[in-house]
Amino acid sequence: MEKKYTAQEISTLKAYAAKHICPHYMANADLNRGPKIYVKSEGNYIYDIEGNRYLDSFASILTTICGHNNMDIINAICEQIKILDFFPNFGDHYCLPMIELSKKLEKIAPEGLTAYFYVNSGSEANETAIKAARSYHVENGEPSRYKVIHRRGSYHGTTIAATAVCGLPWFNEKYQPMSNPGMLEAPPADCNHCELGFSDCKTCGLACLKELERVIVENDPKTISAMIMDPLPGSNSGYPVAPEAYMKGVRELCDRYGILLIFDEIQCGFGKSCKWFVAQHYGVSPDLLTTSKALTNGYIPLGVCMMQQKIYDKFRTGNSEFRSGSTFGGHNVACVAAIATIDYIEKNDLLRKSQKISDYINFKIRELQKVHPMILRVSGMGMMFSIELTAKKGEKKSFAVPGSVGAFINRYIYDNEHMIIRNNCYKAGDIIVFSPALTFTEANVDEMMKGLDAGLTAAEKEFPVEP
Numbered sequence: 001m002e003k004k005y006t007a008q009e010i011s012t013l014k015a016y017a018a019k020h021i022c023p024h025y026m027a028n029a030d031l032n033r034g035p036k037i038y039v040k041s042e043g044n045y046i047y048d049i050e051g052n053r054y055l056d057s058f059a060s061i062l063t064t065i066c067g068h069n070n071m072d073i074i075n076a077i078c079e080q081i082k083i084l085d086f087f088p089n090f091g092d093h094y095c096l097p098m099i100e101l102s103k104k105l106e107k108i109a110p111e112g113l114t115a116y117f118y119v120n121s122g123s124e125a126n127e128t129a130i131k132a133a134r135s136y137h138v139e140n141g142e143p144s145r146y147k148v149i150h151r152r153g154s155y156h157g158t159t160i161a162a163t164a165v166c167g168l169p170w171f172n173e174k175y176q177p178m179s180n181p182g183m184l185e186a187p188p189a190d191c192n193h194c195e196l197g198f199s200d201c202k203t204c205g206l207a208c209l210k211e212l213e214r215v216i217v218e219n220d221p222k223t224i225s226a227m228i229m230d231p232l233p234g235s236n237s238g239y240p241v242a243p244e245a246y247m248k249g250v251r252e253l254c255d256r257y258g259i260l261l262i263f264d265e266i267q268c269g270f271g272k273s274c275k276w277f278v279a280q281h282y283g284v285s286p287d288l289l290t291t292s293k294a295l296t297n298g299y300i301p302l303g304v305c306m307m308q309q310k311i312y313d314k315f316r317t318g319n320s321e322f323r324s325g326s327t328f329g330g331h332n333v334a335c336v337a338a339i340a341t342i343d344y345i346e347k348n349d350l351l352r353k354s355q356k357i358s359d360y361i362n363f364k365i366r367e368l369q370k371v372h373p374m375i376l377r378v379s380g381m382g383m384m385f386s387i388e389l390t391a392k393k394g395e396k397k398s399f400a401v402p403g404s405v406g407a408f409i410n411r412y413i414y415d416n417e418h419m420i421i422r423n424n425c426y427k428a429g430d431i432i433v434f435s436p437a438l439t440f441t442e443a444n445v446d447e448m449m450k451g452l453d454a455g456l457t458a459a460e461k462e463f464p465v466e467p
């Protein structure tokens with residue numbers, strides 16, 4: 001029997017949470033309005049403690065891509081915990097699920113990524129990639145290489161090295177100078193908001209790539225260890241899709257200057273682009289690739305740093321080693337959840353089916369765009385979408401208080417349409433983002449579009465768009 005909470009119980013629980021539990025990336029203004037508590041999930045929906053049902057249009061921060069309450073994955077977890085609950089993967093000890101998962105990853109990963117280091121989160125996976133790159137250079141007789149290039153606009157996680165390579169000042173400005181020694185910044189390939197002032201990526205001559213080379217050359221290439229980048233920048237910066245020539249050019253520059261290329265596919269990887277990895281859309285393989293979030297359908301924390309075999313082989317020669325590890329990294333119950341997630345996606349042909357849903361979403365958004373002057377443009381890839389808003393029809397114009405209109409829409413949709421999306425403010429522009437599960441149906445999409453339509457209609461009344 002499902003427990004029904006009284007108004008008194010709910011208010012006591014909320015007061016306790018707000019007073020005693022610091023939420024991740026807290027927002028005092030939201031918390032002061034009163035926290036939200038969730039108690040149940042079902043398919044593509046989530047329920048709060050008051051009994052309201054919400055359409056989960058952001059797949060629980062891009063994790064539950066096979067839907068909530070997926071019994072195939074849940075049963076696999078339950079079986080494994082009965083067989084071997086836990087034994088740490090330390091030194092020369094391995095648990096069987098980790099071996100089985102690695103064999104599966106080898107089949108779906110971009111070319112050459114055949115060695116794996118398992119961790120508990122995306123941040124740890126990036127931390128590992130940064131350490132592995134540095135360690136590789138030390139073992140390879142190039143100890144001068146320690147600097148890491150990252151791109152403005154990208155988020156890479158919450159641990160201190162991952163924070164240091166965040167290209168969004170909000171995430172790291174309070175941790176400087178702790179968080180930044182040796183970090184170099186380069187521009188993203190965001191053609192809709194080109195920071196170098198070009199309006200067309202066909203005629204700019206890939207200026208951002210030239211700028212990247214300038215950063216490398218001016219900072220003594222022999223001191224640079226790695227470049228970390230998300231091949232599809234995330235929800236904070238609205239999923240801008242880079243030209244193929246840029247991606248191939250980055251690979252070529254890294255090769256030319258002996259820099260290891262790290263792809264952070266924690267958010268964009270693992271099926272959400274309707275291929276297993278975004279790298280595969282470009283035919284580019286990085287030296288290291290990190291992924292997490294959807295890896296276990298969000299059920300058990302797990303992350304992985306994949307490496308080209310030559311990197312791991314370097315740690316396996318003579319007295320070399322990779323000095324990093326954690327108690328729970330690669331927990332065998334988490335590995336089984338990841339195996340079951342891959343099996344579920346393959347068995348149900350979800351990469352192909354979700355491409356059809358993605359096309360349907362794209363078609364429906366274009367229809368919304370015809371009736372909502374507030375929609376400036378839509379970007380994204382696969383099941384990751386961003387809608388950029390404008391204060392003036394047909395051209396980019398920020399709102400009087402950047403961020404406020406996206407926040408209004410998000411709140412309106414949550415309260416009135418019972419639907420979960422995200423909003424952000426990028427380059428003084430408001431964006432709303434969503435990334436539904438690969439299991440979304442056309443009916444779910446219609447419901448999501450109805451919610452977006454209502455939110456945009458309310459926003460256009462409250463913040464009229466200049467004609």
Ligand SMILES: Cc1ncc(COP(=O)(O)O)c(C=O)c1O
Nearest residue numbers: 121122123155156157234266267
């Ligand atoms: C691109 C990217 N990198 C790294 C991370 C950090 O992952 P985690 O929150 O699992 O530590 C995230 C999380 O949102 C992410 O989107």
